[in-house]
Amino acid sequence: MGMCLPCLSGAKDDVVVTPDPETRRRQLAEAAEKRQKETTYRGIKDPEALERKKKKQEETEKQTMNSVPSGGGGLKVHTLFSLLLFTQIEDKFL
Numbered sequence: 001m002g003m004c005l006p007c008l009s010g011a012k013d014d015v016v017v018t019p020d021p022e023t024r025r026r027q028l029a030e031a032a033e034k035r036q037k038e039t040t041y042r043g044i045k046d047p048e049a050l051e052r053k054k055k056k057q058e059e060t061e062k063q064t065m066n067s068v069p070s071g072g073g074g075l076k077v078h079t080l081f082s083l084l085l086f087t088q089i090e091d092k093f094l
Helices: 005-012 021-040 047-067 074-093
Strands: none
Touching: none
16 A cells, blocks of 8 residues: 555645646737638738738828818719729739
């Protein structure tokens, strides 16, 4: 019987401490955000450049919307232009 005791004395060192639920929740949320970001930018060589271009496009759209007279006639052309521009940007990075 005494031969089992030396083996069990080291068992305390092998126990893995699980983090508290709040820490675990935070870790899971961070991991989920990381996976989502990786999935979003999959196949894109330079995601930062794509983000900069999207922001620049949004600013251009805002400026164009502010400069278009309030007749509503420029909306269709503006939407078509935005779609073509976004398609060109997307094709460039894929």
